[in-house]
Amino acid sequence: MVSTPGRPARAAAAAGRRQVALGAYVTFEGRPWQVAAVAGASVRLVDTAGQTASVLSSFLSSFLFSDPTFAVVGCPVPPAMPWGLLESVPAREREQALDWQRHIREIETGLPAGGAGTGVPRPEYDPQRTSMAEREQTKADELARLGWPNVSRATVRRMRARYHAGDVMGLIRQRKPSSATGRADERVVAAVLEALRRQRGRSTGTLKGLREVTGQILAEAHGPGTVALLAPSTFNRLVRVLADPLEHPGRPARTATAVPVRPFTPVVALRPGELVQVDTTRLDIMAVGEDGKPVRPELTIALDVATRSVVAAVLREESTQAVDAALLLAEMAVPHPVRPGWGDHLRLAHAAVPCARLLALDARLEQAAARPVVVPETIVIDRGRVFLSAAFLAACESLGVSVQPAPPSSPTAKGAVERTFGSINTLFAQHAAGYTGSHILQRGQEVESEARFSVAQLQELLDEWITVCWQHRPHDGLRHPLLPKKALSPGEMWGVLLGASGYVPLPLTGAHYTELLPVRFHPITGRGIRINYRTYDHTALNEHRGRPSPTGPGGKWEVHLNPHDVRQIYLRLPDGHLHEIPWIHRDHVHAPMSETTWRHLRTTLEQRAEREAHEAALAEAADQILRHTRPTAPPPATPGTRAPNAVSPAAGGEPAAPHRTATQGATEAQDSLDALDARSQPARDESASADESGALPLPGSGALTLYDADQEAELW
Structure with a gap:
């Protein structure tokens, strides 16, 4: 501003402002000047050489002050006001x-x-x-x-x-610097440090999961309810102060996802089963596979949109197959039984549903868990080959279910089930041993060594967690018109909608499950039915051996096989029904065995005897692997036999010998067959001892016309 004799003196004395007053020294155009006169509308400047310059006062703001070299000597330029900082x-x-x-x-x-x-x-x-x-x-x-x-x-x-x-x-009040933890309780700080120490080296979970661990530590150290846990926002700030940024780095930037081709519209369903979304993904947990190696199981779930209930969940060690998707339909349509060891509070009688009225419609609900039973009307699937397979589409058609494929590159079409996968990983998976984290930067160093649950054990834990936690956890997407401010749980929403839609039971039996299994066609030979080097035989095949099927293609017979349990098959005979045909060595395998385990055994165990002996060795090796990796209750002992892993009385209560290896099993099986062959005096028909290629066995090879599991068990 320019100070003229006509302006009040207070204007020239304003603090912190640049004054161009009479006699003041300024810098203009890179040279020093002195204000010699202020007359009317002009200001006269004089430099050290005596040269003068005249500047119109009306152009001071636009010409004189705009010069980057302009400055008033003795009056520094005040700093710019940090308005953005003031807003904070x-x-x-x-x-x-x-x-x-x-x-x-x-x-x-x-x-x-x-x-x-x-x-x-x-x-x-x-x-x-x-x-x-x-x-x-x-x-x-x-x-x-x-x-x-x-x-x-x-x-x-x-x-x-x-x-x-x-x-x-x-003028802003300056607060005194406080400690890094502020006014947080020292006991809470110690508990957070202990929770971070337990997390060191493991996969990084969420802050919510760390807060639950901290609460458990406080309860163990000081008693339940003695020390109050911090609020979530305060706890998160405390963790960011205490956590090492090198051990707990921030999340990386998310990768670009597909942009929806149309505006997002929320999916609305008004009754249970009206819309069910099905999808598959890898679970963020390392489990112990059937071969003893760590694997990441694949999870397939069916989510009812109206109630947000997980009506079916299946874990598989290998990739999900069409049979899993087909059996998922039957699992959601029948009541889930209460497993042994579950409390009575998990029964349907304690759920928020009219249990007495439901029992009058379906007696199976008396022993059912507190999970919804939904008969789907429409199923939304992605375009994966599993859900587009003929087996899954045929199963949907047989149950009267409409299939609706989601549009390509549209993840929002199944937004509810996609979000549920994230909830399962954060609410369930991160608390289990072997948690891998949601991405590679969160993975712990010893994840594979932490894996201690088999896939079957994880399935049991997941089913119990869904019944206990998920079905009773309030969901923000579930609101009742009369209670719009209260978030309902999936179980409560199911009870509310049952009054409007009702319940119609679907009477599925074991025959329906076998009909949903994958179909293949095989001939019936004199030995029975051969599938992947396994022999299935039964007396029901006697009148059909060597004969063509009257309905099958090429004269072959219709066979239904469960790839997750190959111990038996189901054959459709001319009477139109499916009959169970067991594997000839089923008595040696006391747990379900999948095709993956069978292929692993065939590649690791060498063939040291004839086909029947080799098959028996495979069965023994399969039983030992399944017993070692997935313990089950020992089978009841039969006369003349001893249960595996039994305690020998002669040993004074000491455990029996450890498990045999696959090679030892094959050798002992061959010795047993040789002994049995030496004791059998009647001559055998050589034609019955020939294998499928027509070659006769060598003398002394111990080959039998039909392997008898009971006789071999008596020898063992």
């Missing part, structure tokens, strides 16, 4: 600082707006009549009358000094 200050403190600014300006210039303001100052604040000390004392008395606490002349002088040093930001 709490509103109450910001308003108080702006009030102090107006009071300080009135003390120094006589006007609350400062030197740029117009009007007449109040007499007690007129700089021409009063001194600075008088104005400071008058302002202190005025603020005290207005109710400002602890305001004295010294306070006014201190605030003036802070204002000149830091402008408005200098």
